[in-house]
Amino acid sequence: MTRIDTSAETQPARAEKAPPALIALDWGTTALRAYLLDASGAVLDTRASSAGIMNLPKPAAEGGFDAVFDATCGAWLANDASLPVLAAGMVGSAQGWLEAPYVSTPADPAALVAGIVRVTTLKGVTVHIVPGVLEDGALPNVMRGEETQIFGALASDATLDQQPHGGLIGLPGTHAKWAVVSKGRIERFYTFMTGETFAALRDHTILGRTMRATDKHDLDAFIRGVDTAKNDGDAGLLATIFSTRTLGLTGQLQPEQQADYLSGLLIGHELRGLNEVLAREQAELAGKALRLIGNDALCERYRYALARFGCHDARTVAHATERGLHRIALQAGLIPASSSATN
């Protein structure tokens, strides 16, 4: 029996392998993802941990952050103790390792770099933490982690922020973000609590009681929800969501369709609201070339919904997080710029 060395297949030999130049951390509420990058931003190795900042194995005061950091990145640092470390996400929140106060919009990478805070681990390693971004006003908005993904998207798409009304980047999820970017800056952004509201309505109101769970995604029911929000949503979300129940009561929506319909309604109201705020600057979703950052299945749902609003160019940006961390590390001088240029 022939033994096949699979590692030789998945790791093709390179003429000359670039050395590690950065440890990049995406440290959020529920997970930590760590990347070992070379100076050009190529990913040499990755680690993942479920030890998000709300899920540490021991309290922060007892070295919880240090323990997770050592377990995740210790082997990389054992080979090269001088590797710079850059982290983004909720690790910089008031509940994180060290608070990195928000930077205000409009925000560019230089502003983020100026706001970086440094924490020294028990073993003497300096961890640089990227600040989040705040947009103040009657409805303040905050992000932590998404700013880094947005600059990652800009780093890989040079024309995105050169559009007449600015580029538009959507980050679907629990708290969906929509950012307007222009000339390398985050100009403004909006938060929609779409994912979390969907879960609360499904799991904790009467709407969930007539739903039947299914593995099958019902695209027609989803689109119907989007269209209802778009075309019949004048009375607002509090009114339209009740149709999830009444369409069931009147035999027009099956129990296994109701969750997808409700999801479509909420995403439809999100896009309708986004269109309203874009209209203030004579912009609109119809005909817009925008970008999405997020998991493939969710971005695919948003593409279907965006198409109902006339937007047919909404590609997903891959690897936005590690590209953003690399971009900020370059700006911060953590990686020599000359080294990057030669790779």
Place this chain on the structure above:
Amino acid sequence: MTRIDTSAETQPARAEKAPPALIALDWGTTALRAYLLDASGAVLDTRASSAGIMNLPKPAAEGGFDAVFDATCGAWLANDASLPVLAAGMVGSAQGWLEAPYVSTPADPAALVAGIVRVTTLKGVTVHIVPGVLEDGALPNVMRGEETQIFGALASDATLDQQPHGGLIGLPGTHAKWAVVSKGRIERFYTFMTGETFAALRDHTILGRTMRATDKHDLDAFIRGVDTAKNDGDAGLLATIFSTRTLGLTGQLQPEQQADYLSGLLIGHELRGLNEVLAREQAELAGKALRLIGNDALCERYRYALARFGCHDARTVAHATERGLHRIALQAGLIPASSSATN
């Protein structure tokens, strides 16, 4: 020591006490309220039970409805077994005692009477059940019980449904209803899941985590929420609710103010949506004389919110339920009309 007979004080002697003429039941999901009325609709006695249709002491198939009915109304029927019985509310739903199929809008008392169903108790008493009302369309709406309260409000306010664009009646609550009434009919109505959505957001999303419970109602925070929905709510509810958190993060809203602010936001979005659908018929809340049906504290909140929308005439209609049941019983011939006319 002198013994005071308090019953003589609380039940003043009447020249001639009218005999009971109707047992009127308001039987909802979580409670049953029973009224013993004379032919003029005056309340002679009341009973209350927590045995709503979802809270029966034993299953319906084992006589749960009969048991609750006997315990609540048995003494009244022992005195006069011929008393007619009329019930409204979820008791007529598919999960109730006997389903009374919905009557379609526009609906008047005659249509409700034509839709009454009759169930005979194990002891041979006929219970008449008022049907709910359905408004069909892309966003179907249903009510059960509110139709009876609405006709109760019309019975006590002769000019309400004679306004140019129809009268408007609001029933705040878990699922708030707003009905347009004209010439003695419910023309159309809307449902807003305001109360239930508020509870789901407060208890099951991140918004509740920074709230501090308090017994004190913070009117300023509530009004601020209403105004934000009205003046800065273009992006929609999914966007504005996040400000409950971010105004806290930026020190502009105290933890004990956040629940009232969120309540104001939701009620503000409800009224904003209502204004949008009223605008289709060149109507608006501003300057409107409308009526509210519901508990005093909640109606008071709505009055403050309505004032921000320019509506300063929104009195609460008292006793709408028993008046509505009396009105429908008259129409159904359960009480002789001549008897009522002489009282």
